[in-house]
Amino acid sequence: MAIPEVVIERLPEYARVLSQFESRGREVVSSQEIGDALRRPGRTSAAQVRKDLSYFGRFGKQGRGYNVRKLLEELRRILGLNRQWRMALVGTGRLGMAILGYEGFEPQGFRIIHAFDSDPAMAGNDAGGLRVHSTDEIEEVLAKSPVDIGIVAVPAEMAQGVIDRLVQCGIRAILNYAPITARVPEGVELKPIDPVLHLQSMTYHLKARAGSFG
Amino acid sequence: MAIPEVVIERLPEYARVLSQFESRGREVVSSQEIGDALRRPGRTSAAQVRKDLSYFGRFGKQGRGYNVRKLLEELRRILGLNRQWRMALVGTGRLGMAILGYEGFEPQGFRIIHAFDSDPAMAGNDAGGLRVHSTDEIEEVLAKSPVDIGIVAVPAEMAQGVIDRLVQCGIRAILNYAPITARVPEGVELKPIDPVLHLQSMTYHLKARAGSFG
Numbered sequence: 001m002a003i004p005e006v007v008i009e010r011l012p013e014y015a016r017v018l019s020q021f022e023s024r025g026r027e028v029v030s031s032q033e034i035g036d037a038l039r040r041p042g043r044t045s046a047a048q049v050r051k052d053l054s055y056f057g058r059f060g061k062q063g064r065g066y067n068v069r070k071l072l073e074e075l076r077r078i079l080g081l082n083r084q085w086r087m088a089l090v091g092t093g094r095l096g097m098a099i100l101g102y103e104g105f106e107p108q109g110f111r112i113i114h115a116f117d118s119d120p121a122m123a124g125n126d127a128g129g130l131r132v133h134s135t136d137e138i139e140e141v142l143a144k145s146p147v148d149i150g151i152v153a154v155p156a157e158m159a160q161g162v163i164d165r166l167v168q169c170g171i172r173a174i175l176n177y178a179p180i181t182a183r184v185p186e187g188v189e190l191k192p193i194d195p196v197l198h199l200q201s202m203t204y205h206l207k208a209r210a211g212s213f214g
Numbered sequence: 215m216a217i218p219e220v221v222i223e224r225l226p227e228y229a230r231v232l233s234q235f236e237s238r239g240r241e242v243v244s245s246q247e248i249g250d251a252l253r254r255p256g257r258t259s260a261a262q263v264r265k266d267l268s269y270f271g272r273f274g275k276q277g278r279g280y281n282v283r284k285l286l287e288e289l290r291r292i293l294g295l296n297r298q299w300r301m302a303l304v305g306t307g308r309l310g311m312a313i314l315g316y317e318g319f320e321p322q323g324f325r326i327i328h329a330f331d332s333d334p335a336m337a338g339n340d341a342g343g344l345r346v347h348s349t350d351e352i353e354e355v356l357a358k359s360p361v362d363i364g365i366v367a368v369p370a371e372m373a374q375g376v377i378d379r380l381v382q383c384g385i386r387a388i389l390n391y392a393p394i395t396a397r398v399p400e401g402v403e404l405k406p407i408d409p410v411l412h413l414q415s416m417t418y419h420l421k422a423r424a425g426s427f428g
Binding site for chain 2: 005006008009011012013015016017020037038078079080081085094095097098099101102104105108110148149151172173175179181189191193194195196197198199200201202203204205206207
């Protein structure tokens with residue numbers, strides 16, 4: 001059964017709120033409580049939670065809620081969160097350095113093991129404990145020491161070229177911070193991290209609320 | 215008619231690819247071409263494009279495609295992209311500085327006009343041309359000079375408190391970079407920018423492709 005991408009994108013959020021429930025010592029939660037914990041206006045109702053989780057089998061019993069530990073284990077297994085994922089970062093400018101310094105990756109099993117930059121002055125430097133390689137060396141380095149995921153933090157005009165090369169190296173998942181609508185072949189996952197797209201969907205609501213829609 | 219949030223979230227992407235078509239001198243495009251330009255596996259088909267855009271009236275003629283300039287104008291009007299939006303940034307650490315230095319905001323009408331940090335050593339400093347205020351001054355500064363949007367780039371443990379204060383100050387749209395599932399009251403938009411959630415939905419696919427699902 002094909003699971004809609006929007007459902008898959010919500011699963012990590014379910015896993016996160018379930019670990020919050022677990023750390024507070026809760027053993028059972030209702031779909032209502034999960035929905036409330038995620039609550040963003042108009043997004044995730046109790047019915048939505050039940051429907052999303054039903055794609056993956058029967059975790060809850062009617063009227064009795066979900067077993068927190070079991071559901072969390074199952075979600076982690078489904079999402080592949082019980083293993084380490086190796087990542088390569090391309091671009092060690094201000095944004096790249098903020099990504100290297102981000103403390104949220106490692107506790108979740110995501111580790112940046114290579115860093116590349118096109119600026120010859122950066123090559124050989126230490127960036128958050130990693131030696132920066134020249135982007136010329138992407139193919140050579142990844143052939144010797146492959147990664148699962150690429151992170152692209154280069155200027156817009158370089159981004160598609162870098163993405164194409166990472167795909168050529170066999171990378172099948174790319175997190176793209178460059179402000180372009182990048183293209184990848186079938187079978188490669190690409191997620192844009194683009195604050196402007198998020199802002200633009202919020203201004204729709206700000207504008208609608210100001211009464212100027214229509 | 216209530217427009218699904220997933221549709222609203224795709225509209226900025228439509229606007230972006232349409233401006234790419236416009237800059238290449240294209241006058242008319244088909245839904246197929248729009249879908250292809252956005253193409254991420256399993257996401258946006260021509261039929262999806264037609265359905266999404268149909269919420270906002272009839273922009274295209276059957277079999278003749280969409281007028282690029284008119285559709286783009288309409289999308290910009292709908293999304294509120296033809297005006298300036300003022301933003302306040304809370305948190306001027308490594309991530310906050312990368313946000314201040316991000317060049318994608320201003321060309322799209324988003325301008326950071328205030329920056330706050332809880333570290334007394336930062337207050338009064340210059341950050342990307344702005345004077346950093348103490349977070350103690352959030353209420354005072356925003357009362358004198360309000361903003362439309364708040365950007366939260368503080369550590370996880372401080373984030374909900376900062377978000378609550380921004381909401382109290384009347385802010386109705388928040389971009390949250392802190393790795394928490396934050397809560398906001400009804401009527402306030404909150405978009406999380408969380409690379410880990412994106413990574414975790416990609417590893418679902420990596421894992422499924424490796425044949426280890428199930």
